[in-house]
Amino acid sequence: MSFALSPQTVRGEAVVAAASSLVETFAQRAQAADAANQVSRENFDELIERRVTSAFVPVELGGFGLESIHDWILTIATLARGDASTAIALNMHLVVSRGMVQAYTDAKARLGADHPTTDGLAQLLGRLVTGEMLICATATEPGTDNLHPFTEAVRDGDHADSGWRINGRKIFVTLSPIATHLAMNLRLRDADGDHLASVLLPMNTPGMTPQDDWDALGMRSSGSQSVLFEDVRVPLPDLHKLGPWGRWSVGNLQSRALANLPLVGAFLGIAEAAHDTALAHLATQSRLGQPASENSGVRHVVAEMALELGQCRAVLGAAALQMDDYFARHAPAESVATMEDAHRLMLDYQVAKWTVNRGAIEIVSKAMDLLGGSGYTNSHVLARLYRDVRAGPFMQPFGATELREYVGKVTLGMWPDQ
Template identity: 30%
Template sequence: MTVLTPELLARIRSRAAGYDRDNAFFTEDLDELRDAGYLKPRSLLETARDQRLLAAYAPATALAINMHLVWVGVARVLADRGDDSLQWLLDEASAGELFAFGNSEQGNDLVLWDSLTTVDTVDGGYAFTGTKIFTSLSPAWTRLGIFGKHRGPDGDRLIHGFITRETPGWHANDDWDTLGMRATQSTSTVLEGAVVPLDRVARILPVGPNADPFIFGIFSNFLLLVGSVYAGIADRALELAVEAVKKRSSLKTGLTYDKDPDFRWRIADAALALDALAPQLESLARDVDELADHGASWFRYLTGAKHRATETARYVVDQAMRSAGGGGYRNAAELSRLQRDVLAGIYHPSDTESVHSTVAANLLGAL
């Protein structure tokens, strides 16, 4: 059963505009969600449903919390498949620790298949040097997952591991001033020899595409939870569109716009597009939970689900803006914020080009 009570959600929505206006971190939301037990491990299906609901009330809060929930999901995927190497992560998440992602790098379009961050062997672990971008939860994380490339005599390897906030050798830049999703405070993280101890190394993998369960866990949780957040934005946009046309009226006909055939068609078309998302996102989340085997098609299905969710959300928000009229264009309007927030969907991996490449390779083979 969800911990997202109507009262909690109402408080979270009441703060969203202020966080956005002030470019401020969602501290109060995070405290309430942690106290409610929202950060603890659950099934991916339950998490996806709740993230969609939360995003309809505060998109940036939901998107930032996603990063913690993805790491929890990765550990759960491994545990469900008999690998307890990240059991410590599940235990610490249950105890209240907050996990974040330090993987994205400017100019790295290979995402998890290679890294611009360098890794050196040191006593007791590995030292990481490089800059990570889009580190959501930057002001508050207590555990940060990072990866980088180690060059050794037996070939290059990608080292995945975790540092704590107390680990020396890192700092966050104050560089988050974006069009939307402002409350995530996804600042850049500079690693200057930050050491991941050996007992916090999650994986050592070869450079290039890899179907290791750890990588599958990242892709499956990240793509489906991101898709769920943007579906939630679309849910709220459709609600606002319905409210708007019932209030607006035509001087020409004297009727409210909910009686206008063109606006009725516009809103119906947005709803038809949105209705297709839940079966896709939820069936795949259930498949991850139930250890379904889609073989080589997994990445096609996962990247496709995220792509359809973010593109559909952009379409629905656009239709809502058209339905709301000029009032939706004011900064004070919630739809205006949703329009800015939904645009962030095009920047999350996997991007449109990568998605089409993945699908083509699945159907036609690699180039």
């Protein structure tokens, strides 16, 4: 098929092969997980066993040593062909674990492999390999956007060594029912200003209460419940400043584009599954002795699906390669990115997001036209794909009503800082 994505690196090829080996099993479990409205623990046990959850962990520490963002996206797209809920949940874990690997690599280069800090980070990565750490990530809250979290950390007392107390509420915390840890952004105000910060917390931290309230139209087995934080106490060094609260920074633009482009891969995977489901169905269909493939109406709808799928793959593949190139050019030792550079990266992600999210909805809908009523029954895979694919445009940044405003501004050279 046109513009089909294929791995760009040897390590990526190994991760994608591991993901491919699970697609059929995930597809078989997906209907039951969707009906039960629960994350498939078995899927994650197998992802851990095949080391897909430790894809970014260096080879010497037991992972695949994946570096290519393109191949990360292809891994997510591949898994989504079987179960998109599992694919988006895995993506949240991979986003955080990639950051942990980056911290380890930086410490190793700066301090040496034998330094206690490097060793501590290596041990943490070991817990990703064994599956002792499975991490969800959240930036979303009601009544605000990701740049302006209301969840806030305040100092817990006046002593120099007193820690933080966190209060707030996060929604859409995908993977959280089976996660061991949660990473989130929050607000931190101190004498230096008003900051966006991040923290990684064990799920059993006192004061953190998952709400068991996920019951949605689609992505039902993604476990995207909300989580309440009431006087959650955190040691002083555990909070990390990310940039100014309420303003885009180079780092924040880069990390949001990086975390979310692979998520677009999940919606490509859904479209591919719908496309293949429709073609497999058509191969068995005839009316009054005439095979479905000989009907011109059928052929035109098939052609439109193929055209849209080619566009989605081409744009996402190009954005993925550009992102790999961007991070190679702006590696810490190379040139430092400017706000303009980072907005251009965000813009490319938006183009891919718009193209794939909308294209995938169209493709699944056309697959539904081709199957007719049989695809509309709840027991049919297409009914689940039809519901799952609709989640794509909601994903921030940017939602369906905000994306064009952002793209318009950047195209006009306005480089918005909030």
